[in-house]
Amino acid sequence: MSDHRPVGADFSIHFDLYDRSKFEQHVRQLYREVHALDASHERPTIKIDQSFLDLGEVRYQTRLTKKVVIENVGKIACAWRFVPTQPDSPIHPEWLSIEPITGFFLPGEKTEIALTLHIDSRIASSLNLGPHDMSGTLILHTILGQDHFIAISGEYLPSCFGNKxxxxxxxxxxxxxxxxxxxxxxxxxxxxxxxxxxxxxxxxxxxxxxxxxxxxxxxxxxxxxxxxxxxxxxxxxxxxxxxxxxxxxxxxxxxxxxxxxxxxxxxxxxxxxxxxxxxxxxxxxxxxxxxxxxxxxxxxxxxxxxxxxxxxxxxxxxxxxxxxxxxxxxxxxxxxxxxxxxxxxxxxxx
Incomplete structure (x- = not known):
């Protein structure tokens, strides 16, 4: 037998309430919109607002974000992702991050992609006594569509920070x-x-x-x-x-x-x-x-x-x-x- 006194408690629970009929209607509508991806002979088409990014002179501890907007100008939904230039190479340089790196959007929709450069001490250590040219190319691949290229240009200014x-x-x-x-x-x-x-x-x-x-x-x-x-x-x-x-x-x-x-x-x-x-x-x-x-x-x-x-x-x-x-x-x-x-x-x- 337990010698603990009985304990009473009141609990407040919050949960979402769905209208099942509206939910199913919305699902059917979405299905009709994306069904054309397989049923149509149309190819996905996207447009990029800029295909060249100039980073300028890049210094130690630089944090810089460039925005690229892509738009689905085709008639069907489009899935896209960034891919490496070579099978065994990374998608982007280690000093660059991409967010989002993959996505899906419907005709007429736009997506903003943030390309962020950051030079910390670890990255600086490889750039200080190495090549200072930060030029490169990113490949934006559209599923069943055309690839798009984003060229990047910049020059790293070596620093005494991030060395031995x-x-x-x-x-x-x-x-x-x-x-x-x-x-x-x-x-x-x-x-x-x-x-x-x-x-x-x-x-x-x-x-x-x-x-x-x-x-x-x-x-x-x-x-x-x-x-x-x-x-x-x-x-x-x-x-x-x-x-x-x-x-x-x-x-x-x-x-x-x-x-x-x-x-x-x-x-x-x-x-x-x-x-x-x-x-x-x-x-x-x-x-x-x-x-x-x-x-x-x-x-x-x-x-x-x-x-x-x-x-x-x-x-x-x-x-x-x-x-x-x-x-x-x-x-x-x-x-x-x-x-x-x-x-x-x-x-x-x-």
């Missing part, structure tokens, strides 16, 4: 001004990326560092790809430049294809018990990663010591932990605690 640290240290100049794809020899590579050092040196040269640096998102970030001088000299009394430089530094590190501390070392990092053990672990990092880590953590230690907020080091560690010790694309056998990663970084900056 090793690649950045081997660039012979700013990435936007390169005339060839030749990199420096490994024994002539830089100690740390020029773009990274420009940002840190600007911040170190500032006479006044905001107490909430890195904690407040900037309204703008800096372009590092052309090598042009920053519009403000270090020491500007305006705080906005410091926020912009700090935000750019954070985004540059976050865009690296491999974090400064690779995932394979995370388990060893969180096992360190002291600052000395943590420093010894840096010996297994690649030289560019060591230089970036020491330079960055030294600066973060400086601003943490200069802050009047006792919780500032913890806040900085919260921001930089998922950037400097980002998880890899493949899950590890034993997940690494973000709190332990944060503790490892605090050994350098607190």
């Amino acid at each position: 640290l090793v690649t950045l240290t081997r660039l012979p100049g700013t990435i936007r001004t390169l005339t060839s794809k030749e990199l420096r020899a490994e024994n002539h590579s830089l100690n740390a990326p020029t773009e990274f050092m420009r940002l840190v040196n600007w911040l170190m040269g500032s006479t006044t560092i905001p107490q909430d640096l890195f904690l407040v998102p900037a309204e703008e970030t800096m372009c590092l790809d052309t090598g042009e001088e920053f519009p403000w000299p270090p020491g500007s009394e305006n705080a906005a430049p410091s926020y912009a430089i700090a935000q750019t530094l954070l985004e540059l590190l976050d865009s690296l294809m491999e974090p400064v501390v690779p995932p394979v070392l995370h388990s060893r990092c969180v096992q360190t018990k002291s600052r000395d053990e943590a420093f010894e672990l840096l010996d297994v990092l690649q030289p560019p990663a060591v230089n970036v880590w020491i330079t960055l953590t030294a600066f973060l230690h400086f601003i943490c010591q200069s802050s009047s907020d006792p919780s500032y080091p913890e806040k900085i560690a919260d921001i930089f932990t998922p950037v400097l010790m980002k998880d890899g694309p493949e899950p590890t056998a034993v997940p690494i605690s973000p709190i332990k990663k944060r503790r490892f970084i605090l050994q350098f900056i607190a």
Whole structure:
């Protein structure tokens, strides 16, 4: 016997009520409209409002949507879909998405197709040192009808974002001004990326560092790809430049294809018990990663010591932990605690 008291409850249920006769009448009407697809000798005919899309100059983190309207100008219903140009090739480039990618419409109906371009760090990594021509052709196939072609044209402007640290240290100049794809020899590579050092040196040269640096998102970030001088000299009394430089530094590190501390070392990092053990672990990092880590953590230690907020080091560690010790694309056998990663970084900056 249960010792629970009886429980009563009222339930409110909402459901749709259909008029069966109207429903069947509507189904018969739709059937008559689409029946001609098989019974008629007519071929489906569609019209595209534009068959050429110019993307212009495409930059890192560009998100651009172009609209194409197709109309069924034939006498019968039409089914359509995008198909690849070759049997084993993708329907569209990886930097492009199509929505919808297939459809069906009746005579006189129109459909708007959104073609969206987005360059994230993963896509940028393949474009930065590869072909910059983004030209291509999309094939819109109509079932039992004629194929239509949409040509796409654009040029990618390479960026220092979305690269590996090793690649950045081997660039012979700013990435936007390169005339060839030749990199420096490994024994002539830089100690740390020029773009990274420009940002840190600007911040170190500032006479006044905001107490909430890195904690407040900037309204703008800096372009590092052309090598042009920053519009403000270090020491500007305006705080906005410091926020912009700090935000750019954070985004540059976050865009690296491999974090400064690779995932394979995370388990060893969180096992360190002291600052000395943590420093010894840096010996297994690649030289560019060591230089970036020491330079960055030294600066973060400086601003943490200069802050009047006792919780500032913890806040900085919260921001930089998922950037400097980002998880890899493949899950590890034993997940690494973000709190332990944060503790490892605090050994350098607190």
